Amino acid sequence: MKAIPALCLALFLVAIHAAVLPKKSLQLKMHTTSKKAVKTRPGTYRDFNNRHVLAKGNATLAYYLDGAYAANVTLGTPGYLGLAWPSVSPNNYTPPIQNLLSQFDKPVFSIWLDRKGNNSDQAGGLLTLGAVDTQNCDSNVQYVPLTSLSFWQFSLSSFSVGSYSKTxxxxxxxxxxxxxxxxxxxxxxxxxxxxxAAYIAESNIYALPCNATGLPDLKFTINNQIYSVSQSEYISNINFGNGTCILAVYSVNNGGFGPSWTLGQPFMRSYCNVFDVGNKMIGFAKPKNSGF
Structure with missing residues (x-):
């Protein structure tokens, strides 16, 4: 089992920090190549400048790409590590997670996100390769079959908030x-x-008081299980002044092309995510107390 503390994690691409790789895990090497445009998720392309190598000893295990988007001073992230399925890999790159499968104890990896990793000196979560993260995640994992071997896609059967419900x-x-x-x-x-929350058109965000209390949970029904995201997760603590915060939710209108629902970090902080490559399933478990 290999565990990689990370500052920012992504499912097609997972941002990792070389400085926090465990001593007995993977060594990081970098090689510069030509600039390329890479599709990171539906409708999004980013420019990447460098190719990196994850290696153990002299054996190359996987490649990942680095670019302008990765050079985020706040997050301190130098690159991205692909975790999705080969069908969405651009430019004939094999996703690193596929290269690493033979190195795993089991064809599975898990992601736990903490709530305190917004600074470059703090780890924001843990990527565990070859096993479920039992240190930070409950042992009761509810698995859901995938509906597409592209991104980690599955079915949502209903959503509710307050008096609103849609099945x-x-x-x-x-x-x-x-x-x-x-x-x-x-x-x-x-x-x-x-x-x-009040809509601010010029910023395309919804604002509300940072000290708002008693707000309803967002409830997602997945495979007959209800998963709740509380206001502590879906209200961003980014303060725009005068005690104003924002909803960490945005509207998706794709005209019927592709999923209209994306479960980002507010959901992934609420539940550990277990990616079972071998059985083509994704699992969810309650996180344990924060902290490594």
Missing amino acids: KTVPVFVDSSSNFLGVPPDAMNAIANATN
Whole structure:
């Protein structure tokens, strides 16, 4: 089992920090190549400048790419490590997680996100390769079959917040590169109404007082299980002045092309995510107390 503390995690691409790789795990080497545009998730392309090598001794285990987006001073992240399925890999790159499968004890990895990793001197979570993270995650894992071997996509059967409820089976995927939850317009309106959040058109965000209390949970029904995201997770603590914070939720209107639901970091902080490559399933477990 290999555990990699990380500052920012993504499902197609997971940002890792070389300085926090465990001593007995993977060594990091970098090689510069030509600049390339890489699709990181549906509709998004980013420019990457360097190719990195994950190696153990003299054996190359996997490659990942580095670029302008990775050079985020706040997060301190030097690169991205691909964790999705080969079907979405651009430019004929094999996703690093596929290269690493033979090195795992089991074809599985898990992601636990903490709530305190917004600074470059703090780890924001843990990527565990070849096993479930039992240090930070409950042993009771609820598994869900995947509906597409692309991103980690599965079915959402209903959503509710406050007095609003909608039952309809739709595709959804988890994405730890996103600080927000992505929802269709009707769900966005329901969340705004339930939280009394005000829409700010020039910033395309929903604002509300940072000291708001008693707001309803966002409830997602997945495989007959209800997963709740509390206000402590879906309200961003980014303060815009005068005690104003924002909803970490955005509206997705894709015209029927691709999933309209994205479960980003607010959901992934609420539940550990277990990615079972071998059985083509994703699992969710309650996190234990914060801290490594």
